[in-house]
Amino acid sequence: MTEVLNQLFIGGAWVDAADGATMPVDDPATGEILCHVADAGPKDAKLAEEAAVQAQREWARTAPRARSEILRRAYEIIIERTDELAHLMTSEMGKPLAEAKGEVAYAAEFFRWFSEEAVRIDGGCATLPDGRNRMLLSRRPVGPCLLITPWNFPLAMGTRKIGPAIAAGCTMILKPAPQTPLSSLALAGILKEAGLPDGVLNIVTTSRAGEVCEPLLRGGRIRKLSFTGSTGVGRILLAQCADTVVRTSMELGGNAPFIVFDDADLDVAVDGAMVAKMRNMGEACTAANRFFVHRSVAEEFGRRLAERMGALVVGPGTRDGVDVGPLIDRTGRGKVEELVADAVERGARVLVGGRTPEGPGCFYPPTVLTDVSAESRLMDTEIFGPVAAILTFDDEDEVLSRANDTQWGLVGYVFTQGLDRGLRVSEGLEVGMVGLNTGLVSNPAAPFGGVKQSGLGREGGRVGIDEFLEYQYVAVPVR
Ligand code: ADP
DSSP states (O other), rough: OOOOOOOETTEEEOOOOOOOOEEEEEEETTTOEEEEEEEEOOOHHHHHHHHHHHHHHHHHHHHHHHHHHHHHHHHHHHHHHHHHHHHHOOOOHHHHHHHHHHHHHHHHHHHHHHHHGGGGGGOOOEEEEEEEEEEEEEEEOOOSSSEEOOOSSSTTHHHHHHHHHHHHOOOOOOOOOOTTTHHHHHHHHHHHHHTOOSSEEEOOOSSSSSHHHHHHSSSSSSOOEEEEEEEHHHHHHHHHHHHTOOOOEEEEEOOEEEOOTSSOOOOHHHHHHHHHHHHGGGGGGGGEEEEEEEEEEEHHHHHHHHHHHHHHSSTTTTTTTOOOOOOOOOHHHHHHHHHHHHHHHTTEEEEEEEOOSSSSSSSOOOEEESOOTTSSSSSSSSSSSSSSEEEESSSSHHHHHHOOOOOESEEEEEOOOOHHHHHHHHHHSSSSEEESSSOOOOOSSSSSSEEETTTEEEETTTGGGGGGGEEEEEEEEEE
């Protein structure tokens, strides 16, 4: 493995925090400290802001092809270094190496996708209806951005924001989650190598997110916030952005329903459930949170799912043959334990799992609960762990209204062999994305995002770059 980068990245240089502070990064598989990284304060944030603001003018003027080629080179470097990036990610976040490699490919794909979009930014020219005026329409970068990312996809959440910002011609400050700063720092090294000019990307790792981000959002120089994280923090940030009218893209929490009708192919549904529930150990905002299964197939579905979940191998993500790594930290695991205890107290039966293992690390076993009461706390809380909670339903209208009875609306999963029913239920779900007979929706070429309190805006797809562009229209009279 090459050297681990652990300083702040400001104005193209690697620097310590102004006050010399550092913070530990833990390995969730052992609970031991992996290394220390710089712990930035408001002074460092100010320097990063200055670097981003200074670089903006020149960067906005670069040729789209030049921006595109930087992204393309970075894509190629990431792919070449898949193994070492996957190891780094597993060590700080815990996911099994095979999943980490999958994320490296997914993360790189955002750079390839946006390298292709950078040269397709459109504009227009038209004669207006009165015949006396023309309109010249162009698109320009929104300006310096603050990007805040979570720990669950340490590389892909960064590239999904950095890719379109670079393509659009924006400069940026990235603040990664304190649990997983190493992947973001590695990404900065790769972009520097790929030729990204100094100051375009600045990385501020910190344990004091509020103290570092609030002055940036209130200062009036940052023009855009792109945030992925919890709905609670999203609300705080939206309020901060309101004062200086900062544009926002918010990817917040989810509470995905996973609906299995009586005419579903149960093999397909169980395969889908394994992906929708177990990708990233359930630590994903797209994770299936509420399994609604038709009463006539609920027992069979529960039995098959429990069999598959029970066969998964739990252990450190670096070990061969491991399917399920540790959860991110003791707090995350404690929350999962409490939600399971609450459901069991309210009558749920544990088909498999449900017991925290002894020993170091933040492990929790794949768990299937059935006969879950609708009053259980996990019905309106993101579980963020490997726990499938099954409820039964009798008819389509009923399940649709129960599925929609939540403040969230990120994604839903529907399993049926009926074409009409599949489309009807997909269209009836109040969500931004639907997996119809599949447990995986994320794809860099598709617009990712939610409705209701799951967020604002979309990332990826043809529209992903729009979040980083403004329209400008020039009126030109016909003379
Ligand atoms: P999670 O519970 O999954 O860690 P959070 O919403 O707490 O989700 O964290 C997502 C990101 O938001 C992380 O980078 C975190 O450091 C950051 N964050 C948390 N609180 C604040 C805040 N008050 N201001 C800015 N960023 C924050």
